[in-house]
Each structure stands twice: as structure tokens, then as C-alpha cells.
Amino acid sequence: MNWYVVYTKPKWEKKVAEQLDKVGVECYCPLIIKEKQWSDRKKKVEVPLFNSYVFVKLEDADRNLVFQSPGVVRYLFWLSKPAIVRDSEINTxxxxLEKPSAKDITMSPYTVGDKIKLESGPFLNQEAVVKEVNSKQCVLILESLGCVLKIDI
Incomplete structure (x- = not known):
């Protein structure tokens, strides 16, 4: 069985994960807690880490099961094939997310285009490409995870 990425309607990630779970599809919607500001109050809310994406683990033949949920739009494709996410990436x-308060990310003088291997923090041993370095932050591309990591210095 492989992990696939399902693209959902905006703000439907949690609903889709719940609906897929009800029909027996193993899914994962990573959530983080963010503080939201309204005009009259602040509140901590649980929001998806990846907007409009839910990970599903199924056999290739069962891929159409996800379309039973009205919030599912399509699968995410990579090189004209449904994108497959490795188990190790889901585990990472x-x-x-289990250690959101980890602050042990260290910074060395890198230049744009350098390929590095992260030696500490939540993305330990992940390979990244340096996209941007300035006085306030460093932007890294984690190609294996398909995401951009911004680290405040």
C-alpha cells in the first residue's frame, strides 16, 4: 500500500479525513495549533499543516474510494502519475508534530544552491537545498517532502 496525496476543497481537510475514516480509508491530516486573531478576541485553533491536502494510504486498485467524500477534488500528480509519499516522510x-517546541536548529553560513543535510531539529537527516539566506531567515527546499522550510535566525 502506498501513501497518496488527495487535493481537497479549501477548508475541507478535516471533514474529508473524517469522511474517509468512516468508509475505512486510512488517512492522515497533519494538524497544528495556531493562534487566530478576531476583532474581539484571540483563540487557539487546530488547522491543517498543509492547506487543501490529505494523505491517504490505499492499494492502487482502491484509489477511487476517496471520491466518495464530497470534499475530494483530485489526486496530486507528479510526472503524470499520482504522487506517492514514502512512509519515512509521513513518519518524519x-x-x-510531536515536538513542536524544538528549538535546536543551528545555522551555518550557507550560500544559495548549496545542498545540505540537516543535522538537528525536527527534520533531522533530511536533505535540503538552500534557496535564500538573509539576516533574518534561511529558506530551504526539502525536495523529498515537497515543501519549503523557513527558519528564523
């Missing part, structure tokens, strides 16, 4: 996301 889960481990990172």
Missing part, C-alpha cells in the same frame, strides 16, 4: 511529519 508525525515526529516533527
Amino acid at each position: 511529519i508525525k515526529e516533527w
Whole structure:
């Protein structure tokens, strides 16, 4: 069985994960807690880490099961094939979310285009490409996870 990425309607990630779980599809919607500001109050809310994406683990033959949920739009494709996410990448996301207060990311003088291997923090041993470095932050591209990591210095 492989992990696939399902693209959902905006703000439907949690609903889709719940509906897919009810029909027996193993799914994962990573959530983080953010503080939202309204005009009269602040509140901590649980929001998806990846907007409009839910990970599903199914056999290739069962891929159409996800369309039973009205919030599912389509699968995410990579090189004209449904994108497959490795188990190790899903585990890395889960481990990172278990330690949201990790502050042990270190910074060395890198230049744009350098390929590095992260030696600490939640993305330990992940390979990244340096996209941007300035006095306030460093932007890294984690190609294996398909995401951009911004680290405040």
C-alpha cells in the first residue's frame, strides 16, 4: 500500500479525513495549533499543516474510494502519475508534530544552491537545498517532502 496525496476543497481537510475514516480509508491530516486573531478576541485553533491536502494510504486498485467524500477534488500528480509519499516522510511529519517546541536548529553560513543535510531539529537527516539566506531567515527546499522550510535566525 502506498501513501497518496488527495487535493481537497479549501477548508475541507478535516471533514474529508473524517469522511474517509468512516468508509475505512486510512488517512492522515497533519494538524497544528495556531493562534487566530478576531476583532474581539484571540483563540487557539487546530488547522491543517498543509492547506487543501490529505494523505491517504490505499492499494492502487482502491484509489477511487476517496471520491466518495464530497470534499475530494483530485489526486496530486507528479510526472503524470499520482504522487506517492514514502512512509519515512509521513513518519518524519508525525515526529516533527510531536515536538513542536524544538528549538535546536543551528545555522551555518550557507550560500544559495548549496545542498545540505540537516543535522538537528525536527527534520533531522533530511536533505535540503538552500534557496535564500538573509539576516533574518534561511529558506530551504526539502525536495523529498515537497515543501519549503523557513527558519528564523
